[in-house]
Amino acid sequence: MTATTIPTKTNSTSQRFADWAVIGITVVALLAGYLFKNSxxxxxxxxxxxxISAQTPQGWLLNTAQGNQILHVTDPLSSGFGTTYTxxxxxxxxxxxxxxxxxxxxxxRGQSLNSFRVLEQKKVTVSGRAAYEIGYxxxxxxxxxxxxxxxxxxxxxxxxxxxxxxxxxxxxxxxxNAFSSDLGRFQQFLGSLxx
Amino acid sequence: MPETVCCVxxxxxxxxxxxxxxxEKHFQSATHERPHTWRSSILLVAGLVVFVxxxxxxxxxxxxxxxxxxxxxAGVFLALIPAIIWMGFFYIQDRLxxxxxxxxxxxxxLGAIMAAAVGIPLVDxxxxxxxxxxxxxxxxxxxxxxxxxFIQEFLKYASVRYSVYLTPEFDEATDGIIYATAxxxxxxxxxxIQFVIASGGAALGSSVIRMVxxxxxxxxxxxxxxxxLGRARFEHKxxxxxxxxxxxxxxxxxxxxxxxxxxxxxxxxxxxxSANPWMGLVLAAVVALVTLGLILWLIRRNTRTALAEK
Numbered sequence: 001m002t003a004t005t006i007p008t009k010t011n012s013t014s015q016r017f018a019d020w021a022v023i024g025i026t027v028v029a030l031l032a033g034y035l036f037k038n039s040x041x042x043x044x045x046x047x048x049x050x051x052i053s054a055q056t057p058q059g060w061l062l063n064t065a066q067g068n069q070i071l072h073v074t075d076p077l078s079s080g081f082g083t084t085y086t087x088x089x090x091x092x093x094x095x096x097x098x099x100x101x102x103x104x105x106x107x108x109r110g111q112s113l114n115s116f117r118v119l120e121q122k123k124v125t126v127s128g129r130a131a132y133e134i135g136y137x138x139x140x141x142x143x144x145x146x147x148x149x150x151x152x153x154x155x156x157x158x159x160x161x162x163x164x165x166x167x168x169x170x171x172x173x174x175x176x177n178a179f180s181s182d183l184g185r186f187q188q189f190l191g192s193l194x195x
Numbered sequence: 196m197p198e199t200v201c202c203v204x205x206x207x208x209x210x211x212x213x214x215x216x217x218x219e220k221h222f223q224s225a226t227h228e229r230p231h232t233w234r235s236s237i238l239l240v241a242g243l244v245v246f247v248x249x250x251x252x253x254x255x256x257x258x259x260x261x262x263x264x265x266x267x268x269a270g271v272f273l274a275l276i277p278a279i280i281w282m283g284f285f286y287i288q289d290r291l292x293x294x295x296x297x298x299x300x301x302x303x304x305l306g307a308i309m310a311a312a313v314g315i316p317l318v319d320x321x322x323x324x325x326x327x328x329x330x331x332x333x334x335x336x337x338x339x340x341x342x343x344x345f346i347q348e349f350l351k352y353a354s355v356r357y358s359v360y361l362t363p364e365f366d367e368a369t370d371g372i373i374y375a376t377a378x379x380x381x382x383x384x385x386x387x388i389q390f391v392i393a394s395g396g397a398a399l400g401s402s403v404i405r406m407v408x409x410x411x412x413x414x415x416x417x418x419x420x421x422x423x424l425g426r427a428r429f430e431h432k433x434x435x436x437x438x439x440x441x442x443x444x445x446x447x448x449x450x451x452x453x454x455x456x457x458x459x460x461x462x463x464x465x466x467x468x469s470a471n472p473w474m475g476l477v478l479a480a481v482v483a484l485v486t487l488g489l490i491l492w493l494i495r496r497n498t499r500t501a502l503a504e505k
Contacts, residue, residue, distance in 0.1 A: 017434035033341030
């Protein structure tokens with residue numbers, strides 16, 4: 001038999017290629033998985049009411065809109081407090097200023113939400129439109145005393161747009177643990193808002 | 196003329212299998228058929244099924260009322276049982292042809308550390324799989340393969356490839372399966388402990404089925420990765436061989452997740468939702484037996500073919 005040199009350890013060129021091929025196929029698979037994840041998460045269904053339209057996430061639960069809400073959707077797969085988007089179309093006086101609307105909204109939130117605290121507020125521009133952003137936190141607790149659930153801490157963001165004699169408020173609510181990770185998707189939703 | 200050396204230890208080679216040289220000792224190891232590996236695998240599956248039956252029966256008869264810490268401690272203990280059963284059987288079966296127990300335990304711990312430090316954070320936090328993977332069938336299958344399958348199988352592969360793979364103790368193709376199974380069970384143990392802690396404890400009856408299903412699945416698909424690792428170590432394989440093996444294991448892993456969801460799924464009626472976890476156990480046991488049986492048969496056939504050609 002012809003004697004040949006056989007690599008004793010696996011640091012041969014072919015072994016190195018094999019190692020890199022394994023790493024490569026894993027990276028490619030994960031990149032494909034990431035792109036697929038993004039495509040699944042960005043699937044949306046159109047929504048239009050009273051001249052206000054947006055692309056709402058596909059597969060979310062459509063809840064009964066309350067008060068001036070025209071949209072109220074919740075992610076059924078989120079843990080803790082269900083991530084929620086709402087759109088309100090509030091009538092206002094034609095000469096109402098943004099500061100007045102913001103003040104009234106904060107007052108309303110303070111009355112309707114437990115332990116409501118404003119974290120930040122500022123003027124912003126969303127898709128070229130002037131808006132006002134309010135970041136806040138509150139506690140969501142089941143009012144039924146027989147439930148032994150621990151209350152959820154919920155982070156919220158309101159974006160207020162003045163539209164003639166109406167103020168349109170796009171709201172994002174999420175469990176504090178999911179707030180940052182779910183924010184990107186809300187930004188897409190906010191970007192799709194048209195009126 | 197170049198020196199001919201053993202591909203395991205580097206000592207002068209005296210015999211060959213295919214194009215690879217072996218010293219006398221490692222030629223014996225490489226051509227030795229290890230029936231105990233197959234027996235350990237069958238005993239693992241049977242032992243785990245018996246374990247489920249015993250815990251389920253105890254839960255029905257004793258109806259323990261555990262809460263809080265008691266429940267978590269019981270759940271963590273149960274999560275360790277599959278690995279303990281396998282290592283116990285392996286130790287008994289391996290007396291005549293021992294693998295270093297320290298290496299086996301080390302790879303098991305490495306698999307566990309990989310799961311806790313890399314696998315679970317990647318799957319749960321970075322990819323946030325639970326938020327999108329159940330959207331539809333395509334998302335379930337592709338997400339299970341591309342994300343969950345590849346992450347889990349790569350980490351099990353890495354646990355073996357970058358630890359014992361180059362040591363003289365890794366001296367036969369079957370060692371790939373043994374060490375990869377240890378890594379898979381380490382991974383499964385951490386997945387089960389995470390499940391127990393995340394759910395605030397484990398109801399004995401139903402949780403033990405889930406734990407055993409996870410352990411069997413992780414061990415089976417790690418076995419596929421281990422088969423490719425073992426053959427790559429002792430044969431000249433093309434550069435894509437190991438990548439193809441890992442992909443096969445990842446696809447199997449992902450398809451199993453999807454299938455398990457289908458068979459476990461019950462129905463929703465006026466009295467509430469129902470599920471059938473026992474079907475998941477049957478599926479996992481069948482997959483484990485078929486997978487491990489197939490790869491051990493392939494190794495045996497390959498050894499015999501190589502010797503016949505010689």
